[in-house]
Amino acid sequence: MASHRRPKQPGRTRATVLTATAAAAVALSANSAVADPEPTKRSVKAKVDKLREDAAAATEKYNGAKEKADKLQKDVDRLQDSVARGQGELNDLRNGLGSMATAQYRSGGIDPSMQLLLSADPDDYLSRASTLDQLSLKQLGSLKKIQGKQRQLEQQRDAAADKLKDLAKTRKELGDHKKKVQGKLAEAQKLLNKLTAEERAEMRAEEERASRAAGERVEMGNEGTASGRAASAYEAAKTRVGMPYAWGAEGPNSFDCSGLTSWAYRQAGISIPRTSQAQANAGMRINSMSDLKVGDLVILRTDLGHVGFYAGNGQMLHAPKPGAQVRYESIARSGMPFMWGVRI
Structure with missing residues (x-):
């Protein structure tokens, strides 16, 4: 007679073990899929070489910004020096004009017709009148020089201000390029630090050998x-x-x-x-x-x-x-x- 007994169910403990084993296998598989492989000396060297070449190219941009900044600084110094000299010349012109005005005032603020009536010596009056005319011409010339010098100084000050703005912008570019160079080199060093001390020593030795070999006289053809x-x-x-x-x-x-x-x-x-x-x-x-x-x-x-x-x-x-x-x-x-x- 056939048996009608129900099949035996696996024990709770055995099921738990199987579930845990499966989960561990899945986790291990997932971890192995995303874990970073240990960097090899060859792969690190390739990346480091690329970073160093990029740093060298960024260096050229840094050099260009530095050259421009140096030139701008010289231009600013030259303009500021010219403004300082021009201001001194302007002050001299103003002082000269003031001296002439004082001399003219002292020589006579009296109407010319009254000066003729009061003068005991008409020839002396005519001589003085001629001097007054000459002083007026000098004053006019000084005024024109002062106006011209003021315009020149304003133009030079504006030019210096523009150069200073360019200089500030260029110095910022200089700092940005410097950071880029240093960043590339730091990234390269970070990669090198992932290698063992022995591997780093081997890479240095290889570079030294390459430099020594490349330093030898080449056949020029x-x-x-x-x-x-x-x-x-x-x-x-x-x-x-x-x-x-x-x-x-x-x-x-x-x-x-x-x-x-x-x-x-x-x-x-x-x-x-x-x-x-x-x-x-x-x-x-x-x-x-x-x-x-x-x-x-x-x-x-x-x-x-x-x-x-x-x-x-x-x-x-x-x-x-x-x-x-x-x-x-x-x-x-x-x-x-x-x-x-x-x-x-």
């Missing part, structure tokens, strides 16, 4: 030199190989990219603009890398944010980025697109 002055500037830059990159620095013992090129040209007795963006338009443009000559400037990045010297054989001599040194490097391997060359 068959390219000629751009010009005598470009050759002189390039020779000066070669003496800085191994010097550290420092943002905003223009030598002689540390450099950013445009700091190196502008410093080198100064050693050749030539002044070129301070920033890579301005240097990109400082001479004859060379559109093809095949037409470059040693000593030409090499402009990289779509924002024209990097510059170096062409060293021949597809190489450049440059100050690459924070954490690196002045060195030779393949343009193609720099990771920055070639825009054009500039022949000074």
Whole structure:
């Protein structure tokens, strides 16, 4: 006879265990899906390199704002000095006019006809009358000079006020660019801090090896030199190989990219603009890398944010980025697109 007993239900304890196990499995799966993987040395290096390159490009914008601020400050100083000198000249003119007015008053506030009647010597009166006429002409001339000087001072004061407004705006831009540079570098350091001390040491050693290898003399190929002055500037830059990159620095013992090129040209007795963006338009443009000559400037990045010297054989001599040194490097391997060359 078939049994009609109901199937045995699982115990409450067993069900609870199964439910808890399932929940734990789901939680573990969810956590593994959202947890950040441990950063590898390679991935950190790639991100740090990118941040440092961005910091180097931001440095060029900082340099541009600093150059503008320095120029504005000189303009303001010159205008304020001119206003101070002009105010002194105006005061002298006013004092002179006052002295003439006093002398005229003392010489006679009497009607000319009465002066003639009272004068014992008509010739003396005529002489005095002539002097009074001359004083009046001097007064008129002084008044015109005073009016002209006042207008000039007002224009100079207005110009100085406008320059001061521009200066305040530029200094704010300068501060913003500085914060951006420092922010990029701080972010890079934060990433580096996620690595172990051993991994950081390995990365430093790799960078030092790269700098030493890149610092060696490159094969220049068959390219000629751009010009005598470009050759002189390039020779000066070669003496800085191994010097550290420092943002905003223009030598002689540390450099950013445009700091190196502008410093080198100064050693050749030539002044070129301070920033890579301005240097990109400082001479004859060379559109093809095949037409470059040693000593030409090499402009990289779509924002024209990097510059170096062409060293021949597809190489450049440059100050690459924070954490690196002045060195030779393949343009193609720099990771920055070639825009054009500039022949000074």
